[in-house]
Amino acid sequence: MTQSAPQVVDFPLRSPSVPFPPPGYADYRGQEGLVPSRLPNGERVWLVTRHEDVRAVLTNPKISSNPEHKGFPNVGESLGVPKQAQIPGWFVGLDSPEHDRFRKALIPEFTVRRVREMRPAIELTVQARLDAMLAAGDSADLVADFALPIPSLVISSLLGVPPTDREFFESRTRTLVAIRASTDQQRQAASKDLLRYIGRLVEIKGKWPGDDLVSRLLATGSIAPHELSGVLMLLLIAGHETTANNIALGVLTLLTNPQWIGDDRVVEETLRFHSVADLVSLRVAVEDVEISGQLVRAGEGIVPLVAAANHDENSFECPHMFDPSRSARHHVAFGYGVHQCLGQNLVRVEMEIAYRKLFERIPDLRLAVPAEGLAYKHDGVVHGLHELPVRW
Amino acid sequence: MRITVDPDRCVGAGQCVLSAPEVFDQDEDGLVTLVGAGPGAAKESSVRLAGALCPSQAITVHED
């Protein structure tokens, strides 16, 4: 057990002056045990930075995902995201066995086979977006015009949102993530609109079931209608900005490393390299537990930094290099343990199709501004780009 | 080499199917199931990879 008191470090919030992942992560990985850190609100948390330790935390039954527990890291508050009460069905914030009822009901919707069946529809969605972009001129913001609409359209079709409502759906999801271009009030209104819409969707599918996820989940009877709204909101929120930011960052990486264009292995390496969900898998100890030789007491918050783990030299050779030829699948960009991303196989297909079609249709795609001038979402929970101006 | 799987632990992440589709599949509940002629049907390294990637320790690879 570590005896000496290591120095308490400031919580690694992202900032415009620090590259991502922050160079400080390498120092943390070199420290024995875990790294004690302080959030701007004064709360103490433990940072976990080595690949092996992140996996250990995310599979330990004495460590909880439930934000209702005292000591759960309030990272959102430091990023200006108001704390909200848990909504029923938000199972990423539940532990086993409560969590498992929801997860088990959803798994059949996201199997490798099911996602493969969605491929043609995703291809059409991407084609349609590219048609619209090309028709609009010879330049675009790849975040607003490509990366954000694709996952939103894919999720809305998955949920069974009728095509006539997809634009409504897309505009509200866009407002939710536009942290610079929208106000708190606008975002709350958009969130309310979506919740109301989803509630109505559940009601309608209850009365007139179709061949879609909502109808099938209702038919299983294992999830109550009021919980189902929370589940659908979770699918929407968990799968939108995360996917969009990976699409945009991946395109940027390809524009600066064009030798990898057309190679599907880019998908896995993009997930590892950019690790956009660095601050997503938050935890709290519910019993005293030892991690990496460090005693963590019940009620102490734990922040596994997946970007630090995915750049751990002991698990990835030359981790700072973007190298799609490596085998990167043991990355923890989707977390690990029972909460490991439910949508991961869907995302892999979305990213693959997005990169491939984009460079097939627009082979002379190039940045419209110097890469050094791009604005990153250091102020959001999920790492990404605010804009990606391109021309052709 | 032998493999045992525990569908009760499986969280349906599909890592095994991506690693060694000749050996692992997801049943209609999306949970892990063994298919085909057993581990011999795939490269041993892909089977080991599946075991190492499974996020919920639902796959055990016995090296005997």
Ligand code: HEM
């Ligand atoms: C590249 C895009 C994505 C990334 C990087 C990502 C990342 C993650 C991470 C790190 C977790 C674990 C959270 C934790 O440990 O507390 C997670 C969970 C989850 N993700 Fe994703 N995600 C992505 C896309 C999606 C998509 C497209 C969907 C669905 C449509 C989705 C649905 C979910 C759900 C439902 C959970 C909770 C699973 C559970 O608690 O059992 N995600 N995701």
Ligand code: SF4
């Ligand atoms: S990798 Fe593990 S959790 Fe995922 S489907 Fe296979 S057995 Fe289940």
